[in-house]
Amino acid sequence: MSVRRLAEKQPESFEFTPQNKAWLEKQIAKYPDGRQASAVVPALWQAQKQNDYWLPRAAIEKVADTLGMPHIRVLEIATFYTMFNLEPVGKFYVQLCGTTPCMLRGSDDIIKVLERKVGPQRQVRVDGLFSWAEVECLGACCNAPMVQINDDYYEDLTPENFEKLLDDLAAGRSVKTGSQTGRSGSEPEGVLTSLTSLYGEGSK
Amino acid sequence: MTKILVDGVEVDVPPEFTLLQACEEAGAEVPRFCYHERLSIAGNCRMCLVEVKGGPPKPQASCAMAVKDLRPGPAGAPPEVFTKSPMVKKAREGVMEFLLVNHPLDCPICDQGGECDLQDQALAFGGDSSRFIENKRAVENKYIGPLVKTEMTRCIHCTRCVRFTAEVAGTGEMGAIGRGEDMEITTYLQSAMSSELQGNVADLCPVGALLPKPQNFRARPWEYQKTESVDVQDALGSAIRVDTRGREVIRILPRVNDAVNEEWISDKTRQVVDGLARQRLDRPFIRESGRLRPASWQEALGAVAAKAKSTAGAKMGALVGDLAALEEIFALKLLAEKLGILHLDCRQDGSRVDPSFGRASYLFNATVAGIEDADALLIVGSNPRKEAPVLNARIRKRWLKGGFNISLVGERADLTYDYQYLGAGPDSLLQFIQREQEPAKKRLVLIGQGALARPDGDAILALAAQAAQRRGGISEGWNGFSVLHAAASRVGALDLGFVPGRGGLPAHEFVKRGALDLVFNLGADEIEIEPGAFVVYIGSHGDRGAHRADVILPGSAYTEKSGLFVNTEGRVQVASRAAFPPGEAREDWAIFRALSGALGDALPFDSLTQLRKALFERHPHLQRLDAIESGDAGSIAKLAQHSAVAMKDPFVSIIADFYLTNPIARASAVMAECSALAQSRLRQAAE
Numbered sequence: 011m012s013v014r015r016l017a018e019k020q021p022e023s024f025e026f027t028p029q030n031k032a033w034l035e036k037q038i039a040k041y042p043d044g045r046q047a048s049a050v051v052p053a054l055w056q057a058q059k060q061n062d063y064w065l066p067r068a069a070i071e072k073v074a075d076t077l078g079m080p081h082i083r084v085l086e087i088a089t090f091y092t093m094f095n096l097e098p099v100g101k102f103y104v105q106l107c108g109t110t111p112c113m114l115r116g117s118d119d120i121i122k123v124l125e126r127k128v129g130p131q132r133q134v135r136v137d138g139l140f141s142w143a144e145v146e147c148l149g150a151c152c153n154a155p156m157v158q159i160n161d162d163y164y165e166d167l168t169p170e171n172f173e174k175l176l177d178d179l180a181a182g183r184s185v186k187t188g189s190q191t192g193r194s195g196s197e198p199e200g201v202l203t204s205l206t207s208l209y210g211e212g213s214k
Numbered sequence: 215m216t217k218i219l220v221d222g223v224e225v226d227v228p229p230e231f232t233l234l235q236a237c238e239e240a241g242a243e244v245p246r247f248c249y250h251e252r253l254s255i256a257g258n259c260r261m262c263l264v265e266v267k268g269g270p271p272k273p274q275a276s277c278a279m280a281v282k283d284l285r286p287g288p289a290g291a292p293p294e295v296f297t298k299s300p301m302v303k304k305a306r307e308g309v310m311e312f313l314l315v316n317h318p319l320d321c322p323i324c325d326q327g328g329e330c331d332l333q334d335q336a337l338a339f340g341g342d343s344s345r346f347i348e349n350k351r352a353v354e355n356k357y358i359g360p361l362v363k364t365e366m367t368r369c370i371h372c373t374r375c376v377r378f379t380a381e382v383a384g385t386g387e388m389g390a391i392g393r394g395e396d397m398e399i400t401t402y403l404q405s406a407m408s409s410e411l412q413g414n415v416a417d418l419c420p421v422g423a424l425l426p427k428p429q430n431f432r433a434r435p436w437e438y439q440k441t442e443s444v445d446v447q448d449a450l451g452s453a454i455r456v457d458t459r460g461r462e463v464i465r466i467l468p469r470v471n472d473a474v475n476e477e478w479i480s481d482k483t484r485q486v487v488d489g490l491a492r493q494r495l496d497r498p499f500i501r502e503s504g505r506l507r508p509a510s511w512q513e514a515l516g517a518v519a520a521k522a523k524s525t526a527g528a529k530m531g532a533l534v535g536d537l538a539a540l541e542e543i544f545a546l547k548l549l550a551e552k553l554g555i556l557h558l559d560c561r562q563d564g565s566r567v568d569p570s571f572g573r574a575s576y577l578f579n580a581t582v583a584g585i586e587d588a589d590a591l592l593i594v595g596s597n598p599r600k601e602a603p604v605l606n607a608r609i610r611k612r613w614l615k616g617g618f619n620i621s622l623v624g625e626r627a628d629l630t631y632d633y634q635y636l637g638a639g640p641d642s643l644l645q646f647i648q649r650e651q652e653p654a655k656k657r658l659v660l661i662g663q664g665a666l667a668r669p670d671g672d673a674i675l676a677l678a679a680q681a682a683q684r685r686g687g688i689s690e691g692w693n694g695f696s697v698l699h700a701a702a703s704r705v706g707a708l709d710l711g712f713v714p715g716r717g718g719l720p721a722h723e724f725v726k727r728g729a730l731d732l733v734f735n736l737g738a739d740e741i742e743i744e745p746g747a748f749v750v751y752i753g754s755h756g757d758r759g760a761h762r763a764d765v766i767l768p769g770s771a772y773t774e775k776s777g778l779f780v781n782t783e784g785r786v787q788v789a790s791r792a793a794f795p796p797g798e799a800r801e802d803w804a805i806f807r808a809l810s811g812a813l814g815d816a817l818p819f820d821s822l823t824q825l826r827k828a829l830f831e832r833h834p835h836l837q838r839l840d841a842i843e844s845g846d847a848g849s850i851a852k853l854a855q856h857s858a859v860a861m862k863d864p865f866v867s868i869i870a871d872f873y874l875t876n877p878i879a880r881a882s883a884v885m886a887e888c889s890a891l892a893q894s895r896l897r898q899a900a901e
Binding site (some may be wrong): 012013080085 | 385386387388389390391392393396398400401402403
């Protein structure tokens with residue numbers, strides 16, 4: 011974590027699309043009168059989604075004005091939550107988990123791949139396709155190491171399959187989300203080593 | 215009431231009291247940074263940790279735990295709090311150590327040094343040495359306006375400033391961005407604050423992160439001579455402390471006065487300081503062939519006496535400005551009586567308030583503290599945010615409690631609270647009076663000078679009296695008819711009857727060309743005296759009045775004399791001398807005494823004490839300091855019967871520029887900077 015500031019290059023204005031506007035109105039309506047500010051996180055999230063996964067200043071002000079909050083209140087929230095990106099990200103925004111289980115299972119090697127193929131953290135690759143950041147635990151420790159790319163998880167990574175994954179994404183080929191080694195969930199790799207009397211071949 | 219033991223001392227406190235309040239009740243000292251009586255509870259500094267018996271078995275933040283949260287012991291023994299136990303001592307040392315981890319040890323170059331909460335509490339409750347050898351965090355300084363300088367590395371994240379702007383000032387301009395160690399206090403993208411109360415955040419800051427910018431590196435707290443006084447920048451009469459070093463006033467701070475200003479003062483009150491040293495009239499001047507030339511007192515007084523002797527009483531007038539104390543108004547009144555002057559006025563703005571309607575007709579009868587008892591508010595022709603920012607904060611405080619219906623007739627403005635807009639002029643007020651609706655029980659009718667300083671001001675005053683009578687403003691034990699003045703001298707001058715005598719002209723008529731031959735102008739700078747009359751200006755600053763003058767007699771500013779002031783509620787307060795007037799300038803009452811001597815008919819006093827004695831003999835209510843002689847509510851009923859016809863024109867606020875309302879403020883460079891900033895903000899908003 012470090013000091014987070016708004017991006018230097020900012021778009022002139024921000025306007026919600028009609029669909030997003032309608033969606034936001036529904037969110038706001040969930041809260042009692044005078045408590046519209048409660049919708050600030052969903053509103054920022056939708057604004058970020060609409061704006062290629064990052065929040066420009068104009069969007070922060072738009073959300074504040076929509077919800078009747080002082081601008082600084084919304085800026086506080088946007089800078090507090092690290093999932094709000096304040097600077098542009100690549101078309102594929104890779105969030106790599108570097109917390110203990112992933113680290114023990116080799117996330118350092120995944121980082122090396124990213125550094126080689128994408129470049130340093132929090133910088134968009136020249137072609138605009140990729141950027142990456144190391145984040146705290148994303149809660150998929152059973153299938154460590156893992157990354158989140160945009161809205162999807164990619165698990166059971168190795169340097170080889172991860173490199174292929176990045177190439178496929180860059181080339182626009184369809185990719186498989188979830189485990190990259192064929193697991194359907196978080197069941198053990200290979201054969202069961204415990205609870206064999208209850209599950210698998212040995213059960214009954 | 216609940217019994218609780220604090221360090222073995224039993225106290226009986228209301229159950230909703232916090233432990234910290236209970237400890238204070240028992241006389242135990244609890245250190246704190248984030249907790250402040252007049253702000254919401256944050257509980258984030260952890261300095262107020264205490265040990266409790268009857269609650270969780272760990273150190274508890276006493277500011278955030280209520281007495282009722284503690285369970286009684288076996289057999290109903292009262293819960294216990296310890297503030298001096300080893301656990302508490304260790305906890306405080308730990309908190310202090312963490313606070314000092316990132317706090318620079320730059321006390322020798324920090325302006326807060328000597329009056330710093332962190333410094334004092336580190337000494338009293340901290341450890342004896344530092345174990346921290348790593349690098350400290352550094353934080354970029356922020357621009358948050360012309361009045362507050364930031365040194366953000368010193369910030370300990372107590373968030374008092376954030377809560378102040380959100381709750382009291384009502385602008386919500388400050389915030390804490392980022393999180394954890396990287397949390398930073400700032401305004402939105404370092405924009406300047408727009409509140410008229412922003413200077414208070416520097417007082418609230420327990421460390422040297424927010425400091426008053428104009429006083430940057432000027433003096434150390436222990437070098438100041440501290441004088442308790444009252445403010446004259448608006449009619450509220452906020453309690454202030456004037457800090458001087460040598461002959462110079464360096465800063466003005468608020469004093470606590472719950473009846474008036476709680477512990478806030480406006481930025482004009484606080485930072486008008488440099489205006490006290492600039493543009494001063496430090497010697498008498500006489501106009502000769504169109505130019506003012508320095509003169510001796512004897513010469514100047516002789517010139518005035520010669521002119522006065524050759525002028526008939528009916529061709530002379532006397533005018534009192536906004537900053538005059540009772541003493542000089544009284545002296546001028548006596549002098550006018552001796553000279554047979556009928557054309558007296560203290561209402562340079564043309565306000566139609568008049569003592570003949572009774573004292574209640576020009577007082578803020580509800581009192582400032584009474585705002586909190588009101589259940590509805592009607593604002594007529596006023597922008598309290600500009601006319602009395604601290605009073606506006608009190609209205610906001612009442613509004614935040616809820617169940618307070620505010621309506622406004624006059625100019626639309628951002629008052630920091632919501633209101634129902636009724637309309638712009640007298641018609642809307644009339645409609646309001648005639649409404650078929652259940653009246654409020656304790657309505658406050660706040661009448662600003664914007665409604666009264668116009669030719670039909672008396673008609674508006676009568677309408678407002680009707681509104682108060684018919685819409686729940688007057689009842690047993692409640693008089694909600696409240697006039698908000700903008701001039702500090704106004705109520706006092708009205709009390710002394712400084713208004714035209716029988717056959718006398720009001721100010722805006724006698725300043726007309728050819729009306730009079732000689733005008734005594736006691737610091738009235740906001741009125742244009744048309745060419746023709748010989749003007750004697752008695753005042754402290756070379757402002758509009760002095761430019762028009764034929765003779766200037768240099769007087770003293772409010773920090774340079776002991777003077778009585780009556781605030782808009784009718785509360786008599788005394789301002790004390792903190793410094794001496796510059797050069798040959800004298801106290802204003804003494805000037806009139808000397809002038810009367812030059813005229814050969816001396817006023818009957820030789821000292822301030824004798825003057826006050828004479829003053830109190832004539833007006834006994836003025837000797838009761840800090841007390842309000844309340845007006846008779848019956849005169850409101852009589853006022854309501856006053857027949858005059860209101861015009862259709864909308865009400866216009868009398869304050870065009872909050873920062874430049876009087877000669878002292880106009881002489882201040884800091885106020886000029888604030889004004890320029892406010893004007894550019896207005897222009898931006900208009901685009």
